[in-house]
Each structure stands twice: as structure tokens, then as C-alpha cells.
Amino acid sequence: MSLTRHCLYFLxxxxxxxxxxxxxxxxxxxxxxxxxxxxxxxxxxxxxxxTGHTVQITLGSTGKLYAQIKNGAPFDAxxxxxxxxxxxxxxEGLALPGSRFTYATGKLVLWSSRPDRVDPSGxxxxxxxLGKVAYANPKTAPYGAAALxxxxxxxxxxxxxxxxxxxxxxxxxxxxxxxGNADVGFVALSQVLEGGRLKGGSxxxxxxxxxxxxxxxxxxxxxGSDNPAAVALMKLLKSPEVQTLIGAxxxxx
Amino acid sequence: xxxxxxxxxxxxxxxxxxxxxxxxxxxxxVPLAWWLARSRSIWRKxxxxxxxxPLVLPPxxxxxxxxxxxxxxGWVGQWTQALGLGVLPxxxxxxxxxxxIYSLPxxxxxxxxxxxxxxxxxxxVAATLRASPLDRFVHVVLPLCKPGLITGAIMSFAHTVGxxxxxxxxxxxxxxxxxxxxxxxxxxVEALEYSDAHRLAAVMLGFSFVVLLxxxxxxxxxxxxxx
Numbered sequence: 014m015s016l017t018r019h020c021l022y023f024l025x026x027x028x029x030x031x032x033x034x035x036x037x038x039x040x041x042x043x044x045x046x047x048x049x050x051x052x053x054x055x056x057x058x059x060x061x062x063x064t065g066h067t068v069q070i071t072l073g074s075t076g077k078l079y080a081q082i083k084n085g086a087p088f089d090a091x092x093x094x095x096x097x098x099x100x101x102x103x104x105e106g107l108a109l110p111g112s113r114f115t116y117a118t119g120k121l122v123l124w125s126s127r128p129d130r131v132d133p134s135g136x137x138x139x140x141x142x143l144g145k146v147a148y149a150n151p152k153t154a155p156y157g158a159a160a161l162x163x164x165x166x167x168x169x170x171x172x173x174x175x176x177x178x179x180x181x182x183x184x185x186x187x188x189x190x191x192x193g194n195a196d197v198g199f200v201a202l203s204q205v206l207e208g209g210r211l212k213g214g215s216x217x218x219x220x221x222x223x224x225x226x227x228x229x230x231x232x233x234x235x236x237g238s239d240n241p242a243a244v245a246l247m248k249l250l251k252s253p254e255v256q257t258l259i260g261a262x263x264x265x266x
Numbered sequence: 267x268x269x270x271x272x273x274x275x276x277x278x279x280x281x282x283x284x285x286x287x288x289x290x291x292x293x294x295x296v297p298l299a300w301w302l303a304r305s306r307s308i309w310r311k312x313x314x315x316x317x318x319x320p321l322v323l324p325p326x327x328x329x330x331x332x333x334x335x336x337x338x339x340g341w342v343g344q345w346t347q348a349l350g351l352g353v354l355p356x357x358x359x360x361x362x363x364x365x366x367i368y369s370l371p372x373x374x375x376x377x378x379x380x381x382x383x384x385x386x387x388x389x390x391v392a393a394t395l396r397a398s399p400l401d402r403f404v405h406v407v408l409p410l411c412k413p414g415l416i417t418g419a420i421m422s423f424a425h426t427v428g429x430x431x432x433x434x435x436x437x438x439x440x441x442x443x444x445x446x447x448x449x450x451x452x453x454x455v456e457a458l459e460y461s462d463a464h465r466l467a468a469v470m471l472g473f474s475f476v477v478l479l480x481x482x483x484x485x486x487x488x489x490x491x492x493x
Contacts, residue, residue, distance in 0.1 A: 076456035145356060150439065153456040178356045178438030181452070189438065193338040194355045 038065035041242035042087055044078040045070050046094035046229065047184045048119060048156065048201045052262040053092065059258075060249050066242035074182045076153045082107060082234065089237025090246060092116060092229065094183075095155045099232035112233035116250045117264040119227035120202040121159045124216040126191050131215040137197060138169055144196030146176045147189035155227045156183045160199035162224040190214075202263035209261045226265075273466050275442050276450040283358070283446060284426040287365040288373075291422045294366075295373035296415065300403065302374070303381035321371045325431025332364050333436050356438035361446070364432040372421040380414025381407065416484055424477045428470070 045053045050072050057068045071078070071088070079098040082088055083105070091108070093099050096115070102108040123138070125131045137143065149157035157179070164170045178194075180186035183201050190198035205212055231250060237243035249255055256266035269277075302314055320328060335342045336354040343353045354360030388410060392402045408415070430448035437444035439453070447470060454463035 074456060076458060079458065080455060145438070147438075150453065150456070152453065178440060181434055181439065181449075181456070185435075188333070189355075192333055194333060194336075194353060 037241065038067065039240055039242040040067045040069065041089040041237055041240045041246060042069050042071065043090045043092065043237075043243065043246065044082065044086070044088040045072055045092045046075050046078070047072045047182055048094055048203055049092055049117065049229065051203065052117075052259050052264070055258060055262075056246070056249065056255055059255065060242075060246055063249075064242075064245050066245050068242055068246055074153060075155075087236065088234055089240045089243035090231065090233050092231045092250075094119070094227070094229050096228050096230045099230040102232060102234070106235070108232040108234050109238050112247065113230055114247075114251065115228045116231045117229045117259050117266070119156065119159075119229060119264055120218065120221075121156055121163065121199055121224060121227065122202045122205060122216045122218050123197055124187075124190060124200050124205050124214055125197045126193060126214040128213070128215050131197055131217045133217060135167070135217040135219060137217070138164075138167065138173065143176060145178045145189070145194065146173055147178050147180055147186040147195035147198030147200075149180050149183040149186045149199070153181075154183050155229075156199065156201050157186070159224040159227055163199070163219045166223040204263075206263040229264075268465050269469070270462065272441060272445075273447075273450060273462070276445050276447045276466075277469070279442060279444075280427055280446045280448075283361050283365055284423045286362050287369055287426045288419050288423045290362070290366050291369060291373040292415075292419060295370060295418065295422075296377055296408075299374045299377035299381055300407070302378050317374050318371050320368050325368065325429070326435060328368055329364070329432040329435025332360075332367070332432065336360060336363070336436065355436045356440060356444060358443055360436055361433060361444050364436050365426045365429060368429055368432050369422045369425045372425045373418040376414045376417040376421065377411060378414075380411035384410050413484070417481060420477060420481055420484075424474060427473065 043053075053070055057070060060066055060068060073081075075094045075098050078086075078088075078091060078093070079102070082091060082102060091099060091102065099108060099113050103110055103113055123131055123135055125137070131137050138146070148160040151157035151161045161170070164173055178189060180189055180198075183204065186195075186198050187200045187204050189195040190200065202218065205214070205216055231247060233243060233247050260266050298313075298317065302310060302317070333355055334340050336346070337343045338347065338353055346352065346354055351359075354363055384407070388406050389402055392406045397405065428448065429446065430452070433444065433446045433449050434452070437446070437449060439445050439449060445453075447466065451463050451466050451470070454460070454466065
């Protein structure tokens with residue numbers, strides 16, 4: 014460990030103890046898949062309250078964050094939107110073996126920013142006046158892949174193909190629908206909920222048997238193996254308290 | 267080269283968007299530059315600043331505002347819908363509109379520089395020979411500003427080819443309609459298809475070098491050819 018990092022730890026320790034009187038507080042840099050933006054802020058707050066540790070959050074798509082970690086980005090832990098990227102990092106020796114676990118299972122919704130547009134059975138997808146249908150890039154976003162599975166299962170892939178527009182991430186798919194440019198869109202349940210209730214518009218939750226569970230894995234990276242803040246965050250994510258909290262954001266614990 | 271069919275499709279689409287954008291920019295950028303070079307209006311400076319804005323704005327800002335403005339609730343979107351054109355995001359036309367705005371300074375600036383460098387003298391001489399304003403513009407201004415026009419056209423074309431943020435925001439990533447090369451490369455990287463990304467990125471690298479080299483050759487007398 015370099016001298017500068019020692020100094021940084023010391024400084025962040027001084028700052029944190031000044032605020033919260035925890036003498037051993039540390040700081041960690043964590044990379045988080047964009048769909049988990051809201052809950053991770055709540056978890057980070059809880060971590061700070063209970064331990065004094067602080068975390069700095071970098072949001073992005075799983076593919077991009079993976080590439081950055083592989084190329085030496087200074088992250089201590091990685092909360093991905095799939096299981097493959099953390100597994101790869103473990104195989105490549107960049108993550109701590111055995112630290113990988115599923116912290117959340119995402120749920121897919123069909124959502125429109127217009128109220129009464131999406132009916133409780135998803136029949137809107139068969140309407141002749143259906144406009145553009147947004148979804149995330151299935152190659153890079155697990156929610157996009159799940160959307161394709163749902164369309165396949167409903168036998169609508171061929172008819173919907175000309176209406177599809179693809180967002181670079183689930184966040185962009187949401188933007189397309191939110192701005193009204195897409196009529197409906199497949200997004201994450203966590204994006205349309207606030208305090209456990211629908212923020213606005215209308216939605217349909219496709220039955221879970223129509224798509225493979227969207228398992229999101231977290232992993233402790235080699236760089237964070239001796240960082241108390243990163244270690245504490247991983248532990249906190251597994252706690253029943255946080256699992257309940259994550260559930261309220263539209264994930265299955 | 268080992269490019270995939272979808273890579274080739276993205277290249278074809280990119281060339282179409284860039285060519286059309288360059289033609290539109292020649293049509294509106296040259297008169298605009300002429301007005302900026304000659305006008306004494308109080309609007310000259312604000313318009314000049316507006317034209318230069320895409321140089322300093324992040325493409326994500328331009329893309330975001332285009333998405334909102336051209337969407338069904340935006341005023342441009344309301345207007346295009348009233349005209350029966352529908353909304354522009356996720357269409358080829360929408361990409362061209364975005365590219366025209368994004369590449370506007372790359373056409374206007376070199377042409378404006380050439381027009382200002384020309385000075386008043388050739389126009390005064392032509393006027394004493396009783397050339398009409400249009401005559402002067404077509405037979406004096408345009409030939410004298412040819413290097414600036416060529417630089418502007420090449421830079422607009424090349425800049426549109428290299429466009430990323432705007433395409434990502436308003437494109438919707440539809441193969442053959444809005445998925446341009448830059449987004450295709452981004453997709454390859456995100457999907458961890460690094461060798462595919464390498465091949466296409468190398469094509470872009472070679473292309474931009476050739477373009478800049480052509481500019482150097484075309485304007486040998488100008489040391490700062492890309493200015």
C-alpha cells in the first residue's frame with residue numbers, strides 16, 4: 014500500500030471521526046450497476062450511520078464497469094447487474110475468490126409514462142396503435158435480455174420487431190419512455206417504484222416464469238480486500254435488514 | 267478485414283448520414299457564414315456564439331435536449347407532428363437533423379475565416395464592374411473561398427462520421443436506421459467483444475488519418491489546415 018493511500022485513509026478517518034466520532038472509519042470506492050442507483054444510496058447511508066465508513070459510488074453499465082476494472086480502475090467492490098461479470102473477474106484473479114454472492118434479483122416491468130396505457134395483462138403490446146417499444150440492449154443489459162425472453166414467450170417477437178428501439182442501458186430505455194418518445198418500454202421495476210409504489214404512468218409485471226431470474230451478483234475486488242469499508246458494505250448487503258430494504262425498491266431479495 | 271455484416275451496415279449508414287449532413291450544411295452554412303462575415307446587425311454576435319456552441323457543449327447535452335425537444339411533448343415534436351411528419355427521434359431524419367446542428371460550426375468556421383480573409387477589395391472591384399450582389403457572391407466570393415468551402419465540407423463530413431453522443435441519445439440503436447459506427451463500436455466494447463471493437467475502431471482510425479492528410483494536401487499554403 015502506498016504512502017498516499019495511507020495519508021488518504023488517515024485524512025478520511027479524521028474527517029469521518031470528526032463527523033460521527035467513529036475512530037476507525039474508512040472509505041471505499043465501489044462500482045455499481047445503474048439500475049441499483051437508488052437502493053445503493055440508502056445502503057451507503059445506513060453503512061455510514063452504523064459504522065462510520067463511507068463509500069463513493071460510481072454508476073455505469075455492467076459491461077463498462079467490468080472493462081474499467083479490468084484496466085485498473087480503482088474500485089474496491091463491484092455490484093453488477095448480472096452474474097457473468099463478477100464471475101469473470103473472479104476467474105481472472107481480480108476479485109477475491111469466494112466473496113461473490115447474489116445481492117438482489119431484479120424484476121422486469123412493461124411501463125408507460127401515460128396512465129391507463131398499460132393494462133394489467135400486458136395486452137397493450139398487441140394494440141394496433143402501439144408506438145415505439147423501448148428496451149435495453151440485450152447483448153449488454155440483462156433486463157434487455159429478459160425483455161426479449163418475455164416477447165418470445167408471448168409469441169410477439171416478430172410483430173414487435175419493427176417497433177423496437179434500443180437504449181444503451183436500462184436507464185436510457187427509461188429515458189425514452191419517460192420523454193414520451195417511446196409509447197411503452199421494458200424497464201426495471203426498481204426504476205418505476207418510489208417507496209414501494211408506482212411513481213407515475215402505468216405498468217404490467219410479466220409473470221416470473223416468462224423470463225430467467227435477473228440475478229445481480231456483488232464481488233469484493235482484490236484492491237478492496239483489506240479495505241474495512243468495502244468489507245463492511247459486503248457484509249451489510251447480506252444482512253436481513255438490508256435485504257428487506259432492497260425488496261422495497263422492487264427487487265426480490 | 268473481418269468486419270461483420272452489421273459492421274458494414276453501420277458503415278454504410280454512417281456514410282449516408284454524413285453525406286446528407288454535409289450537403290445540407292453547404293446549403294445553410296455558406297449563406298450563414300456570409301451573413302456573419304458581412305452583417306452589421308446587433309444579432310451577429312449572438313448568432314455567431316450560437317453557431318459555435320456545439321464546439322463546447324458535450325454531445326450528451328445536445329442529444330438530451332434534442333430528445334426532449336423533438337419528442338411528442340417538445341415544441342419541435344409538436345410542430346413535426348402538426349406537419350404530419352411524426353416525431354424525429356429514432357429515425358434517419360432525426361439523426362440528420364441532430365448531425366446538422368452538431369457539425370454546424372465545422373462548416374461555418376472555415377468558410378467564415380476564408381470570407382473574412384478575402385476582405386472587401388475584390389467585392390468593390392466587382393461592384394465597379396457592375397456585378398450584381400448575387401453575381402459577386404457566385405463569381406467572386408465562392409471561387410475565392412474555395413479552400414474554406416472544401417475544408418468545411420471535409421470537416422463536417424468527418425465530424426459527423428465520428429459523432430457519438432447525439433446518435434446514442436436520439437438514435438435508439440436501430441440497425442440500418444440509426445446505428446452508426448461509433449455506437450456499433452461502443453456496443454462491441456460493452457458486450458466485451460474486444461476483437462470486433464478493435465477491427466472497426468482501426469477502420470475509424472485509418473479513416474480519420476486519411477481525411478486529415480487530405481486536408482493537408484488540399485491546402486498546402488495554409489499551415490493550420492484544420493483551423
